[in-house]
Amino acid sequence: MKRTVQLLTFFAVMLLSAAAFAAEPLKIGALFSVTGPPSFLGEPERNTAQMVVDEINKSGGIKGRKLELVTYDTAGDATKAVQLANKLIKDDNVLAIIGPSTTGETMAVIPVVEKEKVPLISCAAGSKITDPVKAWVFKTAQNDGLAVIKIFENLQKNKINKVAILTVSDGFGASGREQLKIHAASYGISLVVDDTYGPKDTDMTAQLTKIRGSEAQAIICWGTNPGPAVVAKNVKQLGIKLPLYMSHGVSSKKFIELAGDAAEGIILPSGKVIVADQLPASDPQKASLVGYVQSYQKLYGVEGDHFGGHAWDAINLVRRAIEAGATTREMIREQLEKSSNFAGIGGVFNFSAQDHAGLTKDAFVLVRIKGGDWQALD
Amino acid sequence: MNLSDQLLQYILSGLSTGAIYALIGLGFAIIYNSTGIINFAQGEFVMFGGMLGVYFFHKQGLALPIAFLLAVVVTALCGVLFERFAIRPLRRPTPMNMVIITIGGSIFLRGVAMIAWGKDTHVLPTFSGDEPISFAGATLLPQHLWIFAITILLIIGTKLFFSHTISGKAMSACAVNRRAAGLVGIDVRRMIMFSFILSSAIGAMAGIIIAPLTMTSYDVGVMLGLKGFCAAIIGGMSSGLPTVIGGLLLGVLESLGAGFSSGYKDAVAFVILLLILFFRPQGLFSRGSSERV
Numbered sequence: 001m002k003r004t005v006q007l008l009t010f011f012a013v014m015l016l017s018a019a020a021f022a023a024e025p026l027k028i029g030a031l032f033s034v035t036g037p038p039s040f041l042g043e044p045e046r047n048t049a050q051m052v053v054d055e056i057n058k059s060g061g062i063k064g065r066k067l068e069l070v071t072y073d074t075a076g077d078a079t080k081a082v083q084l085a086n087k088l089i090k091d092d093n094v095l096a097i098i099g100p101s102t103t104g105e106t107m108a109v110i111p112v113v114e115k116e117k118v119p120l121i122s123c124a125a126g127s128k129i130t131d132p133v134k135a136w137v138f139k140t141a142q143n144d145g146l147a148v149i150k151i152f153e154n155l156q157k158n159k160i161n162k163v164a165i166l167t168v169s170d171g172f173g174a175s176g177r178e179q180l181k182i183h184a185a186s187y188g189i190s191l192v193v194d195d196t197y198g199p200k201d202t203d204m205t206a207q208l209t210k211i212r213g214s215e216a217q218a219i220i221c222w223g224t225n226p227g228p229a230v231v232a233k234n235v236k237q238l239g240i241k242l243p244l245y246m247s248h249g250v251s252s253k254k255f256i257e258l259a260g261d262a263a264e265g266i267i268l269p270s271g272k273v274i275v276a277d278q279l280p281a282s283d284p285q286k287a288s289l290v291g292y293v294q295s296y297q298k299l300y301g302v303e304g305d306h307f308g309g310h311a312w313d314a315i316n317l318v319r320r321a322i323e324a325g326a327t328t329r330e331m332i333r334e335q336l337e338k339s340s341n342f343a344g345i346g347g348v349f350n351f352s353a354q355d356h357a358g359l360t361k362d363a364f365v366l367v368r369i370k371g372g373d374w375q376a377l378d
Numbered sequence: 379m380n381l382s383d384q385l386l387q388y389i390l391s392g393l394s395t396g397a398i399y400a401l402i403g404l405g406f407a408i409i410y411n412s413t414g415i416i417n418f419a420q421g422e423f424v425m426f427g428g429m430l431g432v433y434f435f436h437k438q439g440l441a442l443p444i445a446f447l448l449a450v451v452v453t454a455l456c457g458v459l460f461e462r463f464a465i466r467p468l469r470r471p472t473p474m475n476m477v478i479i480t481i482g483g484s485i486f487l488r489g490v491a492m493i494a495w496g497k498d499t500h501v502l503p504t505f506s507g508d509e510p511i512s513f514a515g516a517t518l519l520p521q522h523l524w525i526f527a528i529t530i531l532l533i534i535g536t537k538l539f540f541s542h543t544i545s546g547k548a549m550s551a552c553a554v555n556r557r558a559a560g561l562v563g564i565d566v567r568r569m570i571m572f573s574f575i576l577s578s579a580i581g582a583m584a585g586i587i588i589a590p591l592t593m594t595s596y597d598v599g600v601m602l603g604l605k606g607f608c609a610a611i612i613g614g615m616s617s618g619l620p621t622v623i624g625g626l627l628l629g630v631l632e633s634l635g636a637g638f639s640s641g642y643k644d645a646v647a648f649v650i651l652l653l654i655l656f657f658r659p660q661g662l663f664s665r666g667s668s669e670r671v
Contacts, residue, residue, distance in 0.1 A: 039497045169641065196640050200601050202592030205391040206636035206643075209384050226499040226593045233591065237510050237519050238387070258501050258593055261508065 025068035028318055029088035031099035031109070036076030037199070040225060041101040044308030045123055046071055049098065051299055052315045062322045074100055078108035085109045089116045096332050098314035099123050104171045110137055119333045121317060123310035126175050130356040138336055138356045140313035140346050142271065146361045147248045148179040150269040152187040154366055155218060164193035164216035166207055166231060168223035176222035176247055192216050197227060205234045212240050224249035229258035236262040243267065248364065252305045256372055267377065269364040271306040273345050275376045284343040292345055309345030316344060383515035388633045390513070394522045396629020397529040400622040401584035402606025404536065405577035407617040411553035412573035415476045419460060419484035420581055421603020426453045427582025428594030429491055432500040442505065450582045457578025461571050484599065491596040502589040525587050532580055533622055540617065549573060608651045614661015624662065
């Protein structure tokens with residue numbers, strides 16, 4: 001009798017583990033700078049990616065197979081990002097990689113994924129990631145150039161043609177500065193002051209004093225928190241009355257909290273996520289946006305933001321590729337390239353062999369800060 | 379807007395940043411003079427002051443003056459613990475050991491702050507509104523006046539402390555000759571502990587008064603610490619007026635540097651630091667090495 005029980009238990013265990021083997025999870029790798037200076041990007045991205053994967057698994061996975069997310073923290077360090085990308089590819093044997101969070105890290109990882117032939121969906125904004133197009137590299141963050149165009153269109157509408165730009169001296173600011181210079185001429189705008197500040201600077205009155213003494217009619221500041229909040233405060237302190245434009249790098253509530261009253265009236269381009277509730281029901285992204293904001297709020301107690309949205313889009317693009325039948329790295333790449341009309345958080349994506357960024361300037365809306373909240377301008 | 383107005387704005391902005399550097403430099407100098415240690419965790423005390431201020435004000439909902447006081451007291455307490463557990467246990471301290479320990483301590487404190495309060499940047503409200511005050515073509519915030527006032531009070535306070543109280547004089551004595559001070563009955567260890575309390579409290583105040591303007595996060599201490607160190611070097615590690623002037627000079631030069639070309643702002647501080655270490659290691663204002671306090 002005892003023997004029979006033992007045998008039965010043995011077979012039961014065998015059967016169960018066989019079942020477990022059959023439904024081996026699909027592994028997706030993620031590289032985010034959860035710590036380090038870009039943690040304001042990496043943390044919501046990591047949280048969002050995990051949330052989406054858990055949601056997919058809770059509803060039975062994709063075609064009966066669960067997803068497994070392997071996340072590593074790059075701490076904003078390009079060298080570390082390359083090492084961890086290799087680890088994801090060789091040790092964890094992932095089907096695709098999402099991230100890294102910053103342009104610098106992404107550029108460092110690109111040679112690795114191109115060589116190993118692994119699809120990479122970057123969450124960084126730099127245009128050079130997908131320009132020129134690389135076979136295995138896609139991105140979900142909107143190109144900086146699109147944000148610049150949004151601002152310049154507004155300036156043109158307000159008949160402003162002399163502008164001062166103040167950009168942060170890091171990758172984000174450098175890319176923004178480049179795009180501002182490229183697009184200025186075609187909107188008839190001349191950049192009368194072109195100045196920078198350090199990412200850790202705590203006082204920009206010197207640069208702004210110079211701008212106050214110039215003939216600029218508007219100021220564009222390009223940076224990520226906390227620098228632009230200091231700029232906003234300094235502008236108010238110096239009594240500068242010029243309209244102040246910011247980049248999508250500060251489109252989170254944190255900026256309003258930091259800049260306080262000084263944030264009032266600032267205009268910036270942003271992904272639609274911060275004005276999700278103000279969008280008309282006809283907007284194709286409305287359902288995705290409202291769903292994302294609400295579930296993030298429920299899980300983490302804060303509103304889901306623009307940056308986490310990049311990870312939401314990346315994971316869902318992979319999900320769609322697998323749903324369309326992709327089971328290998330090569331097939332996922334092919335399916336990603338065919339992705340069209342995907343209404344995500346960052347915009348409506350239409351990838352093709354010539355376009356691995358997939359978005360148009362409609363991915364951005366212009367918002368004004370009013371009464372400590374966002375107000376859609378158009 | 380003409381050039382002289384711009385110049386005045388640069389100088390005023392520079393003086394207010396410089397006042398903060400001066401306070402941090404003072405913290406460096408006080409510890410250096412009573413222990414011979416360059417405490418590289420000084421910047422972390424500044425960060426702790428700011429972050430604790432934010433914590434008591436926003437999380438605990440206390441009134442700003444009370445949050446201010448509590449933050450200073452708790453930071454001073456951290457200073458005591460730091461001295462007790464990181465500095466004192468060392469039996470035969472060499473300058474190298476001390477430097478490594480204080481750097482290690484600063485990394486530890488930064489880590490603690492990151493875990494306790496996260497990586498976000500935080501801000502305190504200004505002490506009395508943020509309507510800019512015009513002053514001969516340049517503008518200031520009321521908070522800048524607070525910074526100047528508190529800095530001046532602290533400088534006068536430390537000056538009086540060192541020259542008019544028994545404890546202050548005892549600390550000065552330790553600075554001149556620790557062994558002799560011990561022989562005449564001064565409790566050298568207590569004086570060292572005092573110096574840590576004093577400099578961490580001054581650092582904390584600096585951290586709180588700038589938090590409304592520059593904001594604060596777990597990693598602001600690094601740069602502020604280095605700038606304060608630079609101020610102290612210019613002042614020849616004196617815990618009096620020379621360090622204060624060093625801080626103000628640094629702030630103004632930085633501001634002018636940024637006005638000239640913003641890329642060189644931080645470089646200004648470090649070029650000055652290097653030049654002084656090369657050519658006048660005893661500081662810009664002192665003649666010999668006898669006057670340190």
